[in-house]
Amino acid sequence: MRQTTKLFAYLCTIQPLNFTFMDSQYFSTLRELLTRNRSYRRFDSSKMVTECQLTEIVDLTRLCASGRNLQPLKYRIVSTEAECNAIFPALKWAGYYTTWDGPSENERPTAYIVQCLDTQLANGCLCDDGLHLEAITLGATALGLNACIIKSFNSEIVTSSLSIDARYKPIYVVALGYGNEEIKLVDTDGSTDADIRYYHNENGIHTVPKRTLSEIIIK
Numbered sequence: 573m574r575q576t577t578k579l580f581a582y583l584c585t586i587q588p589l590n591f592t593f594m595d596s597q598y599f600s601t602l603r604e605l606l607t608r609n610r611s612y613r614r615f616d617s618s619k620m621v622t623e624c625q626l627t628e629i630v631d632l633t634r635l636c637a638s639g640r641n642l643q644p645l646k647y648r649i650v651s652t653e654a655e656c657n658a659i660f661p662a663l664k665w666a667g668y669y670t671t672w673d674g675p676s677e678n679e680r681p682t683a684y685i686v687q688c689l690d691t692q693l694a695n696g697c698l699c700d701d702g703l704h705l706e707a708i709t710l711g712a713t714a715l716g717l718n719a720c721i722i723k724s725f726n727s728e729i730v731t732s733s734l735s736i737d738a739r740y741k742p743i744y745v746v747a748l749g750y751g752n753e754e755i756k757l758v759d760t761d762g763s764t765d766a767d768i769r770y771y772h773n774e775n776g777i778h779t780v781p782k783r784t785l786s787e788i789i790i791k
């Protein structure tokens with residue numbers, strides 16, 4: 573962790589960088605990370621995620637913008653097999669796959685990060701939660717991990733099985749592990765009523781439609 577603190581101190585001294593768009597290696601790296609940063613729901617349950625990896629990932633959230641700079645989000649790291657098993661039944665997977673109950677035993681995530689609102693600091697967080705979730709999943713992707721953001725979960729089970737103090741309200745769970753599935757992005761047909769539901773294509777690959785650029789730019 574000392575290294576992380578040093579990195580944070582270094583980053584705090586960073587001055588604005590003057591790039592032209594075409595020169596920017598950062599842009600292509602970011603685009604590559606965002607492309608790889610898919611919602612994985614099948615993992616290799618034999619590959620563990622370390623507490624250290626999870627801590628480094630949570631550390632990224634401190635660098636995010638925060639409404640009124642309140643920083644009301646706190647995190648519970650879950651990495652032991654016992655705790656992973658305890659919260660798994662609380663999670664709802666892939667709502668569009670009505671006949672799939674979620675990952676089988678050997679496909680389960682091997683870690684979780686539970687995002688909580690510290691109700692002693694605020695009763696809402698504007699969009700801090702989404703900013704943090706993107707930092708968490710991008711950070712995981714950069715470390716060679718895969719993730720899935722989960723909003724649909726049983727809060728009581730999560731709170732009680734992890735003994736989370738009532739002060740902290742779980743608002744999202746991020747499932748993490750080493751992904752074990754192929755995922756493909758495809759453009760929608762560009763129409764406003766395009767079907768945006770993910771599906772298994774003819775080869776059984778999880779396929780995720782994304783609206784086209786021309787559709788999302790308002791003219």
Ligand SMILES: Cc1cc2nc3c(=O)[nH]c(=O)nc-3n(C[C@H](O)[C@H](O)[C@H](O)COP(=O)(O)O)c2cc1C
Nearest residue numbers: 609610611664665666667720721722723724770780
């Ligand atoms: C706010 C939010 C809530 C989500 N909740 C769930 C969830 O409860 N269960 C789940 O399986 N996936 C959930 N997801 C994942 C989405 O289904 C996924 O982002 C979407 O299908 C697009 O796939 P992609 O992330 O690979 O682009 C959530 C994603 C977001 C951003």
